[in-house]
Amino acid sequence: MSFLNIDSVKERTFDAIVVGSGISGGWAAKELTGKGLRTLVLERGRDVKHVTDYPTTMMQPWEFAHLGQMPKAITDANPIASRCYAFREDAAHFFVKDAEHPYVQDKPFDWIRGYQVGGKSLMWARGTQRWSDYDFDGPARDGFAVDWPIRYADIAPWYSYVERFAGISGNKDGLPQLPDGEFLPPHEMACVEKHFSEQMAKHYNNTRPVIIGRCAHLTKPQPIHLQQGRGQCQNRSLCQRGCPYGGYFSSNSSTLPWAAKTGKMTLRTDSVVHSIIFDEKKNKATGVRVIDAHTKETKDYYAKIIFVNAACLNSNLILLNSKSTRFPNGLGNDNGLLGKYVAFHNFRTTISAEHEGFTDSITEGIRPNSSYIPRFRNVFKQETDFLRGYAAGFGANRVMNVDTAGMGESLKTSLMETKYGNWRVGSHMMGETIPKETNYVTLDPALTDAWGIPQLRISVAYDDNDEKMIKDFHEQMTEMLTVAGFMNIQTHDKPDKAPGLDIHEMGGVRMGKDPKTSLLNKWNQFHTCKNVFVTDGACMTSTSTQNPSLTFMAITARAADHAVKEMKKGNL
């Protein structure tokens, strides 16, 4: 019998374990297997195979029973998921349904999740702007959160490394607050976007650039992308369904199949991670406790190093739930800061306007991207009464006016006519929020989920800094649109829109130099448990104004490189 047990333990022992298969877990899997480690990747949801498990990807618009709109029974049953813009008939199957995975909202928080192989990398909006030193320097300069243990120079080569593999389109704009990357050709800007850009350059002396957004699309596939089995982006802009061409970056089309090709990856789906196992004698983590999603059977898996990539709040949950005699309050949580300093991006407000000019031009086709206004507030010096700043998406198109008056043949005739109205522009704010101790997550002492794991209590809210920033966005954008000749400028704040819907939650297991004020060191290792690495949104010290996913990818690749080097030196 003892032999059998030994065999069983051996079967459950790997060099490395990666918890989660989303955008950062996929990178951890690729890097660790690529460096020869036998790696177990744990995914709590079902498998989603590239192409074959994208059931709606080739459906025509008219093939959806409700033209995309969700049936009322589903929106009524899923008020949280339904608030997400992409929870529609074509992609709803990739989103977590409210009742199946409950959590406690101490304050309103729309927690949007994708529990399947690939996670949210299937449905993300694909913005991939680098962060700059103005972001990594931020806390030290402005006195919030704690100092980042890394700077742009530490991460820059890793940005290049992941950009080349993932495929990022963009223009080299030479902006200090938004460093250039290894770009594939950029998408084109619409004429009214170009006009706005030119007017801003003129009126603000090049201090308020308007550029094309950088995003994870293969505008011109390179050999490395073809080797992954991916092809040219077809500009369908149906990405949230899963892309059969691999035209945008997802774990499913890119990192996971690459890891699988090494023969070193074992992917276990339907594996809900309960906790990290800490061994008091060895003074390190030895493995991961897993509950089968269906049978609810508990099994332990073992490895020398563990990467936690469950997505920000779930990584916090797992670590808080990893209790031992050494760490009674959660893994590595000697200072009691685990779960605290959670922050996000403020997407609460938008602005729209029209332009009466450019009547001889239209756009043609589809662009799976938009223009982008990098942060221009408080970049080089503090100039407002709020900390930090905001970036903004910006897009222009010309809408067709449809005359719907009357009935019968006259109505039919007018529906057939193509009449162009004014150009319309819209912009949405992406504000940096300040990580604060009062924004935190904890485990509920009594409530559990279907797998007996404590439910997460989320207590995260906007603050005065966010309100001031919203006001400034309205004022500055109104001024900018006015000087560029736009009219009918309207701001649309949604004070009821809760945090979370931005899907950019970060923090709770922040990096830092000092074990007293942070959980992770500059290599994303726990200060007090060196063989556990956290490299998803949970590790972020502050939030910048730029989309965070590219930074998660770069940080993960960098940490995996360090982990393997340390392992080979016998330090882990």
Place this chain on the structure above:
Amino acid sequence: MQRRSAIKQVAVAFGGLMSLPAWASNWTPESIGSVSFLPVSDEDLLGELVETIIPETNTPGAKSLKVHQFAMRMIQDCYGEPAQTALKQGLVLVDQTAQQAYTKAFTACDTPQRLEVLTQMANASDPAAKQFVEMIKNLTIQGYRNSEYFMVNQLKYNMAPGFYHGCVSVIK
């Protein structure tokens, strides 16, 4: 068959390396199905209503594009109970209005008479009549403009391969 050719284009983009997923060959336009929570006579009446709003000319009208089934499905699945009640009451009201004006059922009226019935209801002081016509008209326009016929032939919709040009001259 639009779908099959789109899949072929995928295969071409990959040099034919991609195998067809199982669900691709199982799809039919009918797989969406129709929702029939209305009696057949009401469904027929709704068909005549949408056809009155967007009639067949030298191109298909709303009825042959099954826009009435789309409207029914939306009201049943997406709009909630008040709209479902409004639909049933509205259909009764259509026949009542036709009887009052022309002493015959709506379906027995000729095209000008049908248009007159709907116009009367749209301008009626009774909010139920007004709202019913508004709801059906909006759904008819939405269903028609998003039908395969209209999107392919009128809007020249093509899922892929795609392109984007940021500045194109309007063809006068």
